[in-house]
Amino acid sequence: MVVDLKINMGITLAHLGPKGTNTETAAQQYAQYLTTAKGELATLYPCPSIAQSLHCVAEKQATLAVVPVENSTEGTVTVTLDTLWQLPELHIQTEIILPIYHALLSCGVSLEGIKTVYSHPQALAQCQLWLETHLPQAQIIPSNSTTEALQHLNLEPTSAAIAPPRAALLYDLPILIEDINDYPDNCTRFWILGSTPSTRGDRISLGFSVPANVPGALVQPLQIFAERGINLSKIESRPTKRTLGEYVFFLDIESNGDTDQIQEALEALSQYTKVVRVFGHYDILGFNLPLR
Numbered sequence: 181m182v183v184d185l186k187i188n189m190g191i192t193l194a195h196l197g198p199k200g201t202n203t204e205t206a207a208q209q210y211a212q213y214l215t216t217a218k219g220e221l222a223t224l225y226p227c228p229s230i231a232q233s234l235h236c237v238a239e240k241q242a243t244l245a246v247v248p249v250e251n252s253t254e255g256t257v258t259v260t261l262d263t264l265w266q267l268p269e270l271h272i273q274t275e276i277i278l279p280i281y282h283a284l285l286s287c288g289v290s291l292e293g294i295k296t297v298y299s300h301p302q303a304l305a306q307c308q309l310w311l312e313t314h315l316p317q318a319q320i321i322p323s324n325s326t327t328e329a330l331q332h333l334n335l336e337p338t339s340a341a342i343a344p345p346r347a348a349l350l351y352d353l354p355i356l357i358e359d360i361n362d363y364p365d366n367c368t369r370f371w372i373l374g375s376t377p378s379t380r381g382d383r384i385s386l387g388f389s390v391p392a393n394v395p396g397a398l399v400q401p402l403q404i405f406a407e408r409g410i411n412l413s414k415i416e417s418r419p420t421k422r423t424l425g426e427y428v429f430f431l432d433i434e435s436n437g438d439t440d441q442i443q444e445a446l447e448a449l450s451q452y453t454k455v456v457r458v459f460g461h462y463d464i465l466g467f468n469l470p471l472r
Contacts, residue, residue, distance in 0.1 A: 190243065191214065191221065191222040191223070191243045192222065192223050192224075192225045192241075192242040192244070193207045193210065193211055193223070193224050193242065193244050193245070193246055194225045194226075194227050194232075194233035194234075194236040194237055194242035194244070194245040194246070195207040195224060195225070195227065195233055195245070195246045195247075196227060196228075196229065196230050196247070196324075196325050197226025197227060197228065197325065197327075198226055198325065198327050198328065199327065200326070200327040200330070200343065201325050202248070202278070202326065202344055202368065203230075203247065203248055203325075204224065205278065206276055206368075207246040208224070209276060209278065210244075210246060210274075210276060210372055211223075211224065213465065222243075222244075225241075225242045228324060229259075229324055230247050230257065230259050230260055231259055231263045233245045233246070233247060234247060234260075234263045234264065234267060234270060235263075237270060237373060237374060237375065238270055238375075240375075243374060244273065244372055244373065244374045245270075245372070245373045245374075246370055246371075247260045247373065248260060248302070249261070249275075249370065249371050250368065250369045251280070251306060251366070251367070252367050252368070253305075253306045253361070253362060253363050253366050254302055254306050256416055257302060258418060260371070261387075261416065261430055262418060264387075264459060265387055265418070270373045270459075271373060271374060271376060271377045271378055271460045272371050272373055272378060272385055272460025273371075273372045273373060273374050273378050273462060274372045274378075274381070274462050274463055274464070274465055275370065275371055275372070275463070275464045275465065276370050276372070276464070277367055277368070277369050278367060278368055278370065279367045280306070280344075280361070280366045280367055280368050281359065281361065282303055282306060282342050282343070282359075282360050282366075283344070283348065283355045283356075283357065283358045283360060284297075284340050284341075284342060284356045284357040284358075284360055285333060285342075285343050285347065285348055285351075285354065285355055285356065286339065286340035286341070286354070287333050287334055287337045287353070287354065288337045288338060288339075288340065288356065291314055291315060291357070293337070293338055294315055294317075294318050294338060294339070294340045294356075295317070295319060295338040295339070296318060296321060296336070296338065297311065297315060297318045297319070297321070297339070297340050297341065297342065298321050298332075298340070298341045298342075299322070299329070299341055299343065300324065300325050300326045300328075303342045304320055304322060306361060306363075306366060307360050307361060307362060308362060309362040310361075314357075315340075318340075326341070326342060326343040326347065327341075327343055327344075327347050327350075329341045330343060330347060330351045333353055334353075371460075373460075377460070378460045378461055378462050379461050380461055381435065381461050381463040381464075382434070382435050382462075382464060383413070383432060383433065383434060383435060383461075383462060383464060384432070384433040384442065384460070384461045384462075385430070385431070385432050385460055385462075386430070386431050386433070386446075386456065386458045387428055387431070388401060388428070388429055388449065388453040388454075388455060388456045388457070389420065389426075389428050389429070389453060389455045390427075390452070390453055390454060391453070391454045393425050393426060393427075398429065400452040401449055401452045401453055402415075404445050404449055404452070405431075408442075408445050409441075410433060410434075412431055412432065412433055412434075413432045413434050414430075414432040415429065415430070415432075416429070416430040416431075417429050418430065446458065
């Protein structure tokens with residue numbers, strides 16, 4: 181059976197570049213989903229940073245942004261939360277979860293000759309134990325992405341970079357060591373964000389600030405959800421960056437299907453908070469794909 185899909189040419193997906201990053205892979209998978217499930221053709225729009233990809237959507241240079249929000253090994257990608265709090269015009273459309281694999285790329289012939297290792301701070305942290313064990317002599321240098329430094333490896337045989345295995349093919353570079361993740365079940369949550377609010381799904385993400393840093397200031401907002409049997413799957417605090425001891429709290433809520441209870445809780449939350457922002461009510465898409 182042939183399905184006649186009307187293709188929309190106007191969707192652009194901003195993501196952390198350059199080519200070959202894990203975020204680009206996530207963007208590719210979401211672009212494929214848009215084409216097969218919705219008949220919409222999306223083009224990728226690489227950006228130099230995670231924050232910039234979000235700003236591109238806020239400034240209408242791109243339709244959607246694909247950004248990492250949490251890794252199972254290293255935890256929250258804080259720049260995503262911090263930037264999202266600053267951009268109230270952005271809303272989570274959906275979430276995708278992908279397995280993440282790391283490899284050590286280098287033109288060197290052995291680990292003993294490696295003096296410098298480049299990669300994004302998240303990738304470095306996800307391979308920290310491996311680096312301490314196998315490359316204790318190497319200088320670790322953070323970069324803006326897992327693929328930013330790859331262009332230098334041909335000129336620096338004593339350097340290496342931690343990058344996705346597919347980047348070795350894209351940049352024609354040898355893999356010195358495969359599978360260097362500290363933990364095998366390494367995966368990352370990615371949010372798809374746009375300017376249109378989403379109101380349905382299995383998860384709700386929100387953020388709030390409290391009027392003052394006093395005893396019980398956080399207990400009262402959390403009690404609202406506990407009293408209604410609403411499960412919080414995650415809670416995270418981030419500094420407001422305005423003064424020491426002032427925080428923004430980020431929550432992930434598991435939607436139990438009782439929208440009235442959730443709406444009641446959100447309305448009650450305003451009594452004990454200074455600012456409340458619901459980032460999105462969205463579904464989670466899983467892609468079963470090899471990234472090696």
